[in-house]
Amino acid sequence: MENWIINNKIFTSEEQNAKTLIVLREIVDEFCRLIPAGPPLGFKTIEIVEDKVSGPTFYWPMGHDTYKIGLNVTEVNYNQIAFQFAQELCRIYCDPRINSWFIELLSHITALYTLDFLGKKWETNPPNEELKDYWYNFDSYKSNLLGAAFSKVDMIKYQVANEWLQYQVNKLKKNDRVNRGKLLLIAYELLPLIKKMPESWQMLSVVGKSSVPPPPEDCTSLITNRNTEPDFDKLLENVPDHVKGFINSFYEKIGAREFS
16 A cells, blocks of 8 residues: 555544554555556545545545545444445546546446455455454445345336446436436446456546546646546547457447447
8 A cells, every 4th residue: 555645534533443444455455456557646645534414525625745535434334434435536546626427437336346346355365353254244235235226216127238228327427416326226237347357447547638628737736626528539549558448348338429
């Protein structure tokens, strides 16, 4: 975790914060492995606090040396902490100066991936003896989230997965208000494609400059906070060559070219 410093202030108890740091470190280490280029604004101290009102959230104004995140968590629930922290870390890797429906979607894909990653890793390599049986809680938490989302969906329409997915992505693009349940199901449908091509995670660090309008080129310009739209042609142009095949598959899956 040499690239990231985490200043964890979620709880008043230092013991609870120390326990929480276990899962936070696991997540940032995995991001460093998946995205070696790092985030577009560079590595900074990540300050994490409790926010029962707005969490999970990324705070403005952004500091020159810190990223500040608020999580809405209860006790040291590693699964809940992982799900929320992964979403906000994804925003940092995309460029926290912008937001879009596409970044919202990527953050939910990242959160689901993180639950799967931690469950699989802790099953065979738990961080300590106390957590040797915790691994299944990550999958249970994911199942509960998806179960709640599926309960509000027309399953007959959902069974035609690609048509349902493309229709929902198109709605997501057009609506100002995001339906979190459907966003989670879209993420669930796209996750296998990303798992199949691990190199796909490298697109996160160029999502910002592949947006319209893009964030400022100057990485020290930190006051921008704008809503954007993804430019999929720019994204294809900006990703490394070995990731372009994934981008084309991703386009086809969500029907990007049909509504771009």
